[in-house]
Amino acid sequence: MSNxxxxxxxxxxxxxxxxxxxxxxxxAGMPPRRFDSAEVFCAHARALQTLSGGMLLVGVQYPDMGGGVRVRPFEPGRGESGRFSVAGWGLISILLPMAxxxxxxxxxxxxxxxAALDRERGALDVPPVCDWNWRAVESHKRRLKDVLRKAL
Known part of the structure; x- marks a missing residue:
């Protein structure tokens, strides 16, 4: 992925x-990184270019989307220690392959x-689907998809 x-x-x-x-x-052993500016976001992405299989996977939530996001323990694999995942029904995910x-x-x-309503029944520790403004989620998702499509 180009800079x-x-x-x-x-x-x-x-x-x-x-x-x-x-x-x-x-x-492993760290809380999820939070990015407070485009510069910090880009610096972290550039650092991932040197890692084998490096990819940037972030969640994005704007205030008008409402909803709630939870940080929770992630089931570790063999030999892994304490990782966390961030979850929320309307959270927008962005995946960028860096390496x-x-x-x-x-x-x-x-x-x-x-889809969120279909999955909500079995979920634990995630704030309710009804807390999200789904029109705002869709609007922001569509805008970010358009930006990515044009940038590629």
Missing amino acids: RVVETMARAVFKRGPVLVTELYSS ADANCVAKVHALTER
Whole structure:
């Protein structure tokens, strides 16, 4: 992923501030990183370019989206220690492959209200689906998808 694409996405994310931008999965033994500016976002993305399989996976929430986000323990694999995940029904996820060998494609994603309602019954420790402003979620998701599509 080129630095130009990352910079374009970072500017688009922070254009409508204030905004919560956080890693969706933390590094072992660390809380999820929170990004408070496009510059910090880009600096972290550049650091991931040197890691094998490096990819940037963040969650984005704007105030008008409402809803609640929870940080919770992530089930560790063998030999892993304390990782955390960030979850929320309307949270917009942005995935950017940073390393040349990253095995993923760039995308912007968020659940629809219907999909969230279908999954809500079995979920634990996540604030309710009805707390989200789904029109705002869809609007921000669509805007960020358009920015990514044009940047690629």
